[in-house]
Amino acid sequence: MIVCVAVVGHQNNPLYIQxxxxxxxxxxxxxxxxxxxxxxDERVNNPKKSGPTLNETFLGxxxxxxxxxxxxxxxxxxxxxxxxxTDLDVRDxxxxxxxxxxxxxxxxxxxxxxxxxxxxxTSRTFAERVSTIVKSFGSSSAG
Amino acid sequence: MGREVSESCVDSLLTEMVSSxxxxxxxxxxxxxxxxxxxxxxxxxxxxxxxxxxxxxxFSDHLEAIKFICKDFWSELFKKQIDNLKTNHRGTFVLxxxxxxxxxxxxxxxxxxxxxxxxxxxxxxxxxAQATSMHLYFPCGIIRGALSNLGIPCAVTADISNLPACSFxxxxxx
Numbered sequence: 587m588i589v590c591v592a593v594v595g596h597q598n599n600p601l602y603i604q605x606x607x608x609x610x611x612x613x614x615x616x617x618x619x620x621x622x623x624x625x626x627d628e629r630v631n632n633p634k635k636s637g638p639t640l641n642e643t644f645l646g647x648x649x650x651x652x653x654x655x656x657x658x659x660x661x662x663x664x665x666x667x668x669x670x671x672t673d674l675d676v677r678d679x680x681x682x683x684x685x686x687x688x689x690x691x692x693x694x695x696x697x698x699x700x701x702x703x704x705x706x707x708t709s710r711t712f713a714e715r716v717s718t719i720v721k722s723f724g725s726s727s728a729g
Numbered sequence: 730m731g732r733e734v735s736e737s738c739v740d741s742l743l744t745e746m747v748s749s750x751x752x753x754x755x756x757x758x759x760x761x762x763x764x765x766x767x768x769x770x771x772x773x774x775x776x777x778x779x780x781x782x783x784x785x786x787x788f789s790d791h792l793e794a795i796k797f798i799c800k801d802f803w804s805e806l807f808k809k810q811i812d813n814l815k816t817n818h819r820g821t822f823v824l825x826x827x828x829x830x831x832x833x834x835x836x837x838x839x840x841x842x843x844x845x846x847x848x849x850x851x852x853x854x855x856x857x858a859q860a861t862s863m864h865l866y867f868p869c870g871i872i873r874g875a876l877s878n879l880g881i882p883c884a885v886t887a888d889i890s891n892l893p894a895c896s897f898x899x900x901x902x903x
Contacts, residue, residue, distance in 0.1 A: 641786040662782035663878045689783055697776045
């Protein structure tokens with residue numbers, strides 16, 4: 587189950603962050619997302635570690651914690667997508683698929699002429715689309 | 730996905746936008762009109778580059794990003810690639826399009842007293858060149874917006890040698 591997704595701008599400014607848990611642990615999740623930004627920087631600045639997947643947008647598993655797995659994605663425009671999940675056996679293909687759909691939703695949201703580049707995404711349509719994608723992530727990995 | 734846009738509508742919209750800004754909103758301030766038109770192009774470029782770079786790996790250097798602009802980005806916009814790319818390898822790139830679509834329908838206004846006075850010709854030509862260059866602020870803004878979004882701050886100017894050929898000069902800010 588995905589517990590948190592975030593969009594972070596190129597200056598590490600949060601553009602969109604949403605948690606999907608009942609419990610009141612938003613702060614903890616935001617902290618995890620915040621920590622993962624350093625890992626993203628490290629991956630991007632030391633490309634030899636990533637080897638054949640050089641400059642790919644999908645960054646893979648950033649770091650596992652006891653309860654969560656954190657995945658990252660960096661677009662060409664230096665916008666980071668962070669995914670926090672509680673599933674312990676996640677298939678790479680599922681995550682890739684998630685990020686692809688998430689990226690499409692993001693692009694549609696920022697293409698709105700009323701969206702100010704570099705500001706938070708406040709579109710309700712985007713929020714709805716994200717929660718649909720998040721929900722379908724759970725079902726596709728189960729099935 | 731795969732929505733289509735009428736080409737002639739875009740052409741008309743562009744012409745109308747330029748004439749609105751130049752003749753109505755900022756009739757006496759061509760500099761300000763140019764800046765406004767460029768700013769619109771900038772936002773369009775920002776958003777288009779976001780969309781067109783979706784399924785590709787990140788660019789490792791400036792040249793790769795410029796090549797993307799010349800090939801894929803230009804193909805998406807104008808259904809053709811940039812015809813010629815020159816660079817001095819120190820941050821200046823010249824992108825030449827031999828038949829720039831947005832200038833293809835442009836013609837110089839044949840003034841009625843074309844024949845009688847030869848010294849009348851230079852100002853008329855000058856005016857036509859100015860009107861044409863107004864139409865180039867929008868594509869300049871698009872290129873600047875796209876490159877800025879890819880993390881390359883730059884300045885873009887356009888240069889018309891003979892219609893409908895046109896070259897864009899990109900200077901990357903160090």
